[in-house]
Amino acid sequence: MPVMPIFDQAKCDGCGLCVTVCRCGALVMTEKMVAIIQVDSCGWCTDCELVCATGALQCPFEIVMSEG
Amino acid sequence: MSITIENLAKLRHFAGVENDRLAGLPQLFNQKPFVKGQTIVSEGDKQENLYFVNAGVVKIFKTSSEGKEQIIIIVRPGESFNDIAVFGSGYSPYSAQALGNIVIYWIHKNDLLPFMEKNWKVARNALAIVSEQERMLLTLIEDLSFKNVTGRVAKILLQNSEPGPDGFQKLTQYEMAAMAGTAREVVGRSLKSLEENGVISLERHRIVIKNKELLTQLAGLN
Structure with a gap:
């Protein structure tokens, strides 16, 4: 299952x-509520997080050291 | 859908103006949809329309000669852009692009200014809005000029790169911005800059530190 942005329905004001x-x-x-569908094509552009005024959407990054 | 007095009364520019004074104003507005990615205003263009977002989101940004982009602000429904050009030289100091499919409406300077002359509340509101925008721009200048945001972001990345008992630490760009004492837009630019210099790579939901030594240097930790 692809990792998707984190959505907090309680914070969502349904602005869309x-x-x-x-x-x-x-x-x-x-029905005036945002829902997330699991898709492989989500490139983590983070635009949804950028435009969300209520902080309902989060696109966290894992910070890791290169193995090389 | 046409622009109504009720639509205009909700805008900050026309706040406090009696509805009967707004009569005749909707006819001076134009409205147009834009598709995702479409440019509404290009930096340097003579552009004397005051734009309002009706639906969707607009990205306001500047581009360097090398093509690097700095987001200045995200404009949401009910908010305006291009105020600086309308009340100034007429030339837009930034570009505006539709982040999704959007609807924009606008009024030309030649229609707005005579209305403002007769309605001092509109002039006062416009001053307050331009003043707020100037304050926001000054904060951005301060962040970009005086604060070593890239250094702070480098430090944040290093300090959060060790896995804890629950796995790797996860941070959003908003969280990094709050930690660095700056705006999310500035963090975004710093991350891109670190990536362009080969220090990190931005992968899907992962920031991979490729050059720890250089990142440590940038963070001022050695």
Whole structure:
């Protein structure tokens, strides 16, 4: 299962801006509520996090050392 | 959908203005949809329209001669952009691009200024808005000029690269910005800059430290 942005429904005000900027169709609007679909094509652009005014969407990065 | 007095009354520029004074104003507005990625305003263009976002999100940014992009602000529904050009030289100091499919409406300077002359509240609101934008830009200048944000971001990356008992630490760009005492947009630029210099690589939900020595140097830790 691909890792997806973290969505906190309690913080979501249903504005839908994240849905309008999502490039891969992972975010959809259902009855004034945002839902996340598991898609392989999510490139972690973080635009959904950028436009979310309530902090309902988070795109955290794991910080790791290169193995090489 | 056409622009109504009710739409305009909700905008900060027209806050406090009686509805009967706004009569006739909607006819001076134009409205147009833009598709994701479409440019609305290009930096340096003569552009004398005051734009408002009706639906969707607009990215305001500047681009360097090498093509590097610095996001200045994200404009959300009900907010305006291009105020600086409208109330100044008429030339836009930044570019504006639709982040998704959006709807924009606008009024030309030649229609807005006579209305402002008759309605001092609109002029006062515009001053407050431009003043806020100037304050935000000054903060951005301060962050980019005086704060070594890349150094702080480097330090944050190093300090959070060791796995804990629950696995690797995870941080969002907002969290890094809060830790570095700057805006998310500035952190985004710093991460891109570190990537361009081969210090890190940005992968899907992972930041991989490729050159620990250089990152340590940038963080001022050696």
